[in-house]
Amino acid sequence: MPFYLPLKAAHFHNAFRPVEEPLHAKMEKPKFSLSALKSTRGALHMLQIVMCAVTFAVSYVWGHPLHTYWIYCMLVWGLCPIISLVITIVEMFLIHKLILGFFMDWDDFTTGMAMMASLCTFSCTVMFANFYICRKCIWGWMVTILSVVCCALYCAETFRDKCDATRSATYVAALPGFIKILEAFVACIILISLIGYVGKPALLWCIVAYAIPLPLTLLTIIVNILTKLKNCLPFSIDRFTMIFLVISILLYISAAILWPTYSFKGNPRPKDCPGNSCVWSIQFVVTIMTYINLGLYVADLVLTCLGICGFKRSQ
The missing domain is CATH 1.20.120 (Four Helix Bundle (Hemerythrin (Met), subunit A))
Structure with missing residues (x-):
């Protein structure tokens, strides 16, 4: 006498359910288009x-x-x-x-x-x-x-x-990412403009202060662009960004004090100082860019704090 096992309704339904295609099969394959x-x-x-x-x-x-x-x-x-x-x-x-x-x-x-x-x-x-x-x-x-x-x-x-x-x-x-791009851009302008720091330890510290935030800024941009990587991180990228921004602000505050103090102390602007070859003018450009980047990092920190606190970030 044959023996039959009772089939549940769910089993009967699953037996006739179409097999779902894997993700890579659903995705459109690359095609050439003019x-x-x-x-x-x-x-x-x-x-x-x-x-x-x-x-x-x-x-x-x-x-x-x-x-x-x-x-x-x-x-x-x-x-x-x-x-x-x-x-x-x-x-x-x-x-x-x-x-x-x-x-x-x-x-x-x-x-x-x-x-x-x-x-x-x-x-x-x-x-x-x-x-x-x-x-x-x-x-x-x-x-x-x-x-x-x-x-x-x-x-x-x-x-x-x-x-x-x-x-x-x-x-x-959008605004949060573009501020990061501006920070990296201004930092590059500062680094290629550095001059007159030989033999001045305070100005050598300023170079360190300018150099440390740049790779971290670029890393933050890359992680936020690669959304899957961002979601796989075991920590909040916004909280990491906030800590990094606080450090960057402290570094730039020190540079904003030291660079103009030790660059222009006892070094008034020469009477003949063409913009294309005057060391004083280039040092002045570094000073202005330092204050600009300091302001950008402060604005970035405010946006990041608003995001962490749950407020809607500006787009």
Whole structure:
């Protein structure tokens, strides 16, 4: 006599339930699409790549001053088009649809990169106009004009992205992340402008105070961009950021006191002090940038505290 086990209704229902596809099977596979090139953003990216490459080449052929400002400008004109090229390739092959499932808000990331490139190319324009332009410096004029065009192209992309209501702005392209970008940007300007510190221990401490927050700021930006990594951390990134900001503020307060005190004590501004070669003027730039970054870190700490306390953060 056959023996039958009673089947529960749940077992009967599960037996006919369709097998759910794994996550990687649901995700759309990369495909090639020319729409990324045909769009306005694609055209801007192509122009950015070409103009930055031309600016880099003209500056390289013009000469090799090997000043920190010139090296900074060459890095900007070399890295910005690479970022634009990578973004274009990712969007051309629709790879960003895979990235969305794992790492970041792609719209926020690309807009943030455009904003950062706008800042960097603008600073290069100002530096070249100040340090390398003269009445007979044809190459200096050419590089400055090309840099203005590069900056205008990145500003156009930034303006277009910010005016597009369909694009999200969750961190880098919003106020909390953009303040972090400004902190890193100002710190870079300070570090390439440091001069006149040899034999002065107090000013050497200022260099340490400027250098410590920069990598931590970049690390915070990266962790917040990689959302999956942020969610896997065993601690709150906002609380870590608050501690780091308090340390950064204390370091910058010490630098804000020591740098002008030991740079300008017994060192009045010379009567003949051209902006492109005067040590006093460059030290003054470092002083101003120190106070600007101190204010940025204080504002960042306020935003972070509001976020930890449960208030709505400004976007």
